[in-house]
Amino acid sequence: MGRVTSLDDLPLRDDLRGLTPYGAPQAPLPVALNVNENTHPVPDEVADDILDGIARALREVNRYPDREFTALRQAFATYLGHGLTAERIWAGNGSNEVLQHILQAFAGPGRTVFGFGPTYSMYPLLAQGTGARWTAGTREDDYSITADEAARQVRATDPDVVLLCSPNNPTGTPLGFDVVEAVYEAARGVVIVDEAYHEFAPHDAASALTLLDGRPRLAVSRTMSKAFAFAGARVGYLAADPAFIDALRLVRLPYHLSALTQAAAVAALRNSTTMLRMVDEIVVQRDRITATLVALGYAPHESWSNFVLFGGVDDPKAVWQALYERGVLIRDVGIPGHLRVTAGTEAETTAFLDALASISDPSPAASVGSAS
Template sequence: MTGTAEPSLSELPLRPELKGEEPYGAPQLDVPVLLNVNENPYPPSREVIEDLSRAVGEAVATMNRYPERDALALRADLADYLGHGLTADNIWAANGSNEVMTHVLGAFGGPGRSALTFVPSYSMYPEYARNTHTAWLTVPRRADFTLDLDLALRSIAELRPDVILIASPNNPTGTATDLDQLRSLCAAAPGVIVIDEAYAEFARPGTRSALDLLPSFGNLAVSRTMSKAFAFAGGRLGYLAAAPAFIDALRIVRLPYHLSVVSQAAARAALAHAPELLQQVDALRRERDALQDWLLATGLQVAASDANFVLFGRFADRHRVWQQLLDRGVLIRETGPTGWLRVSVGTPEETAAFRTALTDILPDNERLTDD
């Protein structure tokens, strides 16, 4: 006999729209080469670890008290990192960009409202909408995964979404959206618009951030994360920049004391090491570009990436390719449009292992063509 009753999920009064749904999540498997969730493969240096440990140790001494509710010191540090004349009043932070987006949909979405994005895009977006009872709308991207601006503007005028979400660089394709296109979309948005720049630090030189548009649009927010560039995926810290009134709207829907003293202290300590950590970004960017060139040389199709991953294909049976790589100790992601696979950029040794495994199985797998 167990300590609780054991009803099946179907016997519980689950919300109707959640019936049959599966929890979000990529496979977490114990294999030698993990290249499936776009993590930074480089652990923090000893100096970073020591500083984080010191900061967390000091924070722990105050754990009998609630954390500073609005994380003002952390928000000020994030504003300093972003620049662009931003202050703490322009920044919101939460437990990963996932919680930031949930706050956005909680404040500006909801029953009778809608959110729109351009697909393929991040697979969590429709879940944010579902969980906040926000109607979910999509508009297709072009075959090369760029935005069709005319179609986008027509769709916005027709659908009148309350929230527009645009990932740039996009996940899972890695595609960055031109700043002039983003400016047009901001001007057309009838509600709020969020440019999700989770991978912005990895963008190729000359790729401009939507942060440049903040002075012109009060309905715009630009979201970021420390998970990727700062090798802080385990720290769970996401944030966005927007007008102070936008931030105030998010403060209404956030849960009390949502960021622990440990999260705030660790994030501030990591931000103090930004120059060192961004050197890793430079190395990953070079590794990404070399990986794209190699995949193209094998005759595969590759989506031009401004992120720390590469989408490649196209395979008649992508799951078979995924499984064969896994059988050789390499875990990548089966995601995106039919026939495509996504591989995160790892260390040179991890990328070499991926190349070796893929080379071994390519002759045994049929490829799709555009004919």
């Protein structure tokens, strides 16, 4: 019997050949600030409540979970506010699965998914995985988007799905409501505002949830991975018109959210006030990173997220490697002259800033702090 030795030996879909799977470098370093995790642990009192909920769910784990995850949807509706009800909420195993459900329902072969690049690197992979075509629009030099230009690009592309990351990953750039409104009016298909990092925006920054009424093709997605320090639990969710939610039921797998996941998420949401105290601490460290990067001669971009993208790096690969050798892992997102760092705890932030200040840019006649 012959032995399969590579993907070339398998009848893989032609449009998947040559692709590489998504993934950031993983390494056992003391300070890992590369994947925008909330590096604060779940508070002990909240962890105890979550464990109690999981323990109760375990007593019935021989049965399938609530397929409609009713209690969790109600908990999300209560947390989000804005008059939302459970019938307008959807959830999945991380916001990536929620976005995948959207593309399975509204994209697919022969259809187009559109976003403004650079943006979240999973968008094109999700489009590819559902057989859709990904098309990237453009942003201004500071990564912002104007309403008129956004609408023009959407009309020119005529996509079936538009993905608007707000604030944007990997740049941290906020997105004005005028852009969302203009894109919605210009689009024939559905429009998704991905608010994965919304809790890190200024307290007076409104959510696109305020735009949902009267816009049945609009959805706003969120995640518990960032603000709730729940990356390992894998819980994402969205709010939309009830008919939009019905469309997602057509493509989800049966019982896709386990009883243990539902119990853990409900308990975390029940303790949202305690959980969100971490957000303010992270914002302090994010702003500290920005100020120190400026002092070191770098060019950080405005960020409403839990990370900072900074330019002025003459040799990103060399600087990334030098930090790695000092036990600090950050992210090279492929934007020339830039690196991205997650805002961690005070100690982790200090370790990153000290390491960055201690190294010299390996490029000729330049220091790490010099702007390119």
